[in-house]
Amino acid sequence: MAWRWDFAFEILPQLLWGAVYTLMAAGIGYLLAVFIGLIFMMGQRTPSYVLNRITREVVEFFRSTPLLVQLFFVFYVAPQFGIKFSAWNAAMLTMGLHYGTYLSEVYRGAIEAVPKQQWEACKALNLSIFRTYGRIILPQALPVALPGMGNYLVGIIKDTPMLATIGVVELMQSANTVGSLTYRFLEPYTMVGVIFLIISLPTAFGLRKLESMVSRRQGISKQ
Amino acid sequence: MLTGIGVTIGQLFCASALAIVIALIFGLMRLSSNKIILSVATIYIEFFRGTSLLIQLYWIYYVLPLLINLNLDAFNAGFIALGLNFGAYGAEIVRGSIQAVPRAQWEAGRALNMSPYLQMRRIIIPQTFSHLLPPASNLLVELLKATALVSLISVTDLMFMSKVFNQTYWMSLQVFGTALIIYYILARFFLTPFLRWLEVLAARKMGKTLG
Numbered sequence: 023m024a025w026r027w028d029f030a031f032e033i034l035p036q037l038l039w040g041a042v043y044t045l046m047a048a049g050i051g052y053l054l055a056v057f058i059g060l061i062f063m064m065g066q067r068t069p070s071y072v073l074n075r076i077t078r079e080v081v082e083f084f085r086s087t088p089l090l091v092q093l094f095f096v097f098y099v100a101p102q103f104g105i106k107f108s109a110w111n112a113a114m115l116t117m118g119l120h121y122g123t124y125l126s127e128v129y130r131g132a133i134e135a136v137p138k139q140q141w142e143a144c145k146a147l148n149l150s151i152f153r154t155y156g157r158i159i160l161p162q163a164l165p166v167a168l169p170g171m172g173n174y175l176v177g178i179i180k181d182t183p184m185l186a187t188i189g190v191v192e193l194m195q196s197a198n199t200v201g202s203l204t205y206r207f208l209e210p211y212t213m214v215g216v217i218f219l220i221i222s223l224p225t226a227f228g229l230r231k232l233e234s235m236v237s238r239r240q241g242i243s244k245q
Numbered sequence: 246m247l248t249g250i251g252v253t254i255g256q257l258f259c260a261s262a263l264a265i266v267i268a269l270i271f272g273l274m275r276l277s278s279n280k281i282i283l284s285v286a287t288i289y290i291e292f293f294r295g296t297s298l299l300i301q302l303y304w305i306y307y308v309l310p311l312l313i314n315l316n317l318d319a320f321n322a323g324f325i326a327l328g329l330n331f332g333a334y335g336a337e338i339v340r341g342s343i344q345a346v347p348r349a350q351w352e353a354g355r356a357l358n359m360s361p362y363l364q365m366r367r368i369i370i371p372q373t374f375s376h377l378l379p380p381a382s383n384l385l386v387e388l389l390k391a392t393a394l395v396s397l398i399s400v401t402d403l404m405f406m407s408k409v410f411n412q413t414y415w416m417s418l419q420v421f422g423t424a425l426i427i428y429y430i431l432a433r434f435f436l437t438p439f440l441r442w443l444e445v446l447a448a449r450k451m452g453k454t455l456g
Binding site for chain 2: 082083085086087088089090091092094095098099102180181182183184187194201207208211212214215218219222223226
């Protein structure tokens with residue numbers, strides 16, 4: 023089977039629409055994950071031992087089971103308990119939770135990287151907990167957390183094709199549709215691969231630029 | 246479901262073997278001073294890291310037979326795609342851990358008149374293990390989770406069996422719940438302790454103790 027350019031151009035608009043939805047899914051999922059990650063991180067930093075252990079185990083559980091199985095679980099099991107999700111909502115919820123647990127680990131590592139003396143200095147200056155986090159700790163933790171956060175942003179973009187399995191119409195699903203209508207799989211799947219390269223390589227590059235910009239702002243130079 | 250677990254573990258095993266070989270080859274190629282070898286490795290790594298695993302899987306399984314008449318059965322296509330993809334991630338880990346070995350070690354090797362091959366084998370590689378193993382074990386857990394994707398090209402692994410059972414018995418809570426728990430147990434009580442044990446072993450061999 024040879025590559026047909028006319029066919030490739032014919033299906034391009036449909037695939038590009040799919041790509042828009044892919045980006046949207048990744049964007050919303052990532053925003054959710056950023057907040058859910060904060061919650062999980064705080065859960066692991068509370069003084070209560072029981073709460074600590076529980077959050078820790080929940081995080082471990084989400085991190086060591088496949089996203090695909092979680093997707094199926096949310097999409098097919100929740101209706102049994104009377105909670106009906108549309109495919110899109112189920113996908114966003116699962117993605118947010120899954121990547122939230124990953125991000126919570128990133129946050130945790132970054133906050134632990136802030137020297138202990140900084141906390142003590144805040145206490146000595148009698149700063150409130152909000153000012154301690156907002157003005158002292160988080161700004162210092164941000165440059166440490168950024169590379170990890172960036173990696174997961176690229177990761178979430180690349181995991182969106184999985185959403186096609188529960189029927190979310192995004193790039194992969196558009197390619198499947200085109201393929202099953204026309205019996206041509208060569209062009210759609212190859213083009214999806216290329217579109218992903220076009221999305222993820224510049225994203226990774228942009229993130230590296232952002233990292234160095236933030237470090238420079240803080241007066242920390244990288245080499 | 247038990248046969249499903251067997252297939253999942255089989256996938257994990259074959260894919261990690263392939264990934265380790267690829268990671269070593271391309272990781273070393275990334276360190277080459279030869280421009281061509283370097284750029285081949287870079288292109289390979291960026292390509293496989295830049296596109297999604299699922300797309301690679303579909304491409305190898307559905308498109309390769311059309312393009313060059315290379316017919317792979319689902320199991321082989323599955324672990325080859327996993328191995329190629331994770332090999333690219335592993336190559337970066339290999340490169341990083343070799344670069345983390347202090348330069349003086351290379352110079353000392355040369356001072357003792359060792360051949361480059363001997364330097365690599367006796368001096369550099371043993372020292373990389375302590376840097377290599379923690380990220381590598383994370384990657385292997387990722388690989389275990391990624392094996393669930395091969396169910397989409399109809400490899401009869403744990404995930405595939407769960408879907409079949411779900412369609413037969415309509416008990417999604419029990420079926421997918423069990424699958425989740427099995428994956429969790431595999432990762433948490435088999436794979437992670439094993440890799441942790443490897444780390445301790447490597448540290449002991451190097452005469453260091455792990456905290």
